Amino acid sequence: MTTSATPQAAALPRIAVLATGGTIAGSAPDAANTAGYQAGVIGVAQLLAAVPGLDSVAQIHAEQVASVDSKDMSFALWSTLAQRVNELLASDDIDGVVITHGTDTLEETAYVLHLTVKSAKPVILTAAMRPASALSADGPLNLLNAVTLAASGQAGGQGVLVAFNNRIHCARDVAKISTYAVDAFQSPEIGALGWVQDGRVEFQRRALRPHTVDTPFGAAIQWPQVEIVTSYAGVSRLAVDALVSAGVRGIVVAGTGNGSIHATLQQALSDAVAKGIPVVRASRVGSGHVMHNGAAKDDALGFVSAGTLSPFKARVLLMLALATGTSEKAELQRVFDTY
Numbered sequence: 001m002t003t004s005a006t007p008q009a010a011a012l013p014r015i016a017v018l019a020t021g022g023t024i025a026g027s028a029p030d031a032a033n034t035a036g037y038q039a040g041v042i043g044v045a046q047l048l049a050a051v052p053g054l055d056s057v058a059q060i061h062a063e064q065v066a067s068v069d070s071k072d073m074s075f076a077l078w079s080t081l082a083q084r085v086n087e088l089l090a091s092d093d094i095d096g097v098v099i100t101h102g103t104d105t106l107e108e109t110a111y112v113l114h115l116t117v118k119s120a121k122p123v124i125l126t127a128a129m130r131p132a133s134a135l136s137a138d139g140p141l142n143l144l145n146a147v148t149l150a151a152s153g154q155a156g157g158q159g160v161l162v163a164f165n166n167r168i169h170c171a172r173d174v175a176k177i178s179t180y181a182v183d184a185f186q187s188p189e190i191g192a193l194g195w196v197q198d199g200r201v202e203f204q205r206r207a208l209r210p211h212t213v214d215t216p217f218g219a220a221i222q223w224p225q226v227e228i229v230t231s232y233a234g235v236s237r238l239a240v241d242a243l244v245s246a247g248v249r250g251i252v253v254a255g256t257g258n259g260s261i262h263a264t265l266q267q268a269l270s271d272a273v274a275k276g277i278p279v280v281r282a283s284r285v286g287s288g289h290v291m292h293n294g295a296a297k298d299d300a301l302g303f304v305s306a307g308t309l310s311p312f313k314a315r316v317l318l319m320l321a322l323a324t325g326t327s328e329k330a331e332l333q334r335v336f337d338t339y
């Protein structure tokens, strides 16, 4: 579906809006309901119709790629989305892509695309904390800001960005940090890249790590089974041993503090390494980095340290690395130190 055909619109950037569902497309029986709604039930045409002035920002090409609650995000949808973004951006008719998504796994999808999209054109994810039916729904303004950012001429070459509550975040850094607040996304410790407000876009800094065209990762992959285990008081080795018996291809551990791991769990994980299963050490804290050979002796134990990646993003990177044939520890550590 393409909207805007006035002569004046012809000069505007051409932005594809891909809808996948989420709360931004959610609906509840009454306007005061912001928690008991159904996500992903409103179509892309209705989402766009709720944004006054969009036609003066960009020519919109809209597609309904999926209608899911992003808690149910799947490997199949990640692959479909990455391939569709790549197809659209390869065309001379599209200048950028905006994806509407649920907030729950937005940071994972954003990082998948950050590593697998093969274009320097802008790709912006946005979402909402309140359903489209709610009083003070945040979706329409977030969508307007995402399209404004995509059309601004400033967002290219920066990998995948997230436009949310007026801020611009890098896909690698961003995380959902509130279960309910409208200001639900932050880039912990590092901060946002910039802001978008009232049609103006301002970047304060750029992300330094390689992404998109500068990674070896592609969209068409078989996703290997990689799971996350957590360290906590009294943890047993049950989960790790069950994963190993089930043939898991890799494990990310969400350690305490600076990625420290309970002795029982650490033993189970080092036994997994001895069986050839890569283990990546991240932290459950949600901010800060996990120092290599810091709270655990990675080199002695055979672990890879995740640095500043959250356990969820470390899992994405480990899956992509394994899918491209990287499983040797030193090479995996190089991947984690790079992307």
Ligand code: ASP
Pocket (backbone or CB within 6 Å): 021, 022, 023, 024, 039, 068, 069, 070, 071, 101, 102, 103, 104, 105, 127, 128, 129
């Ligand atoms: N469960 C919803 C989703 O992730 C939450 C949201 O979008 O805010 O799709």
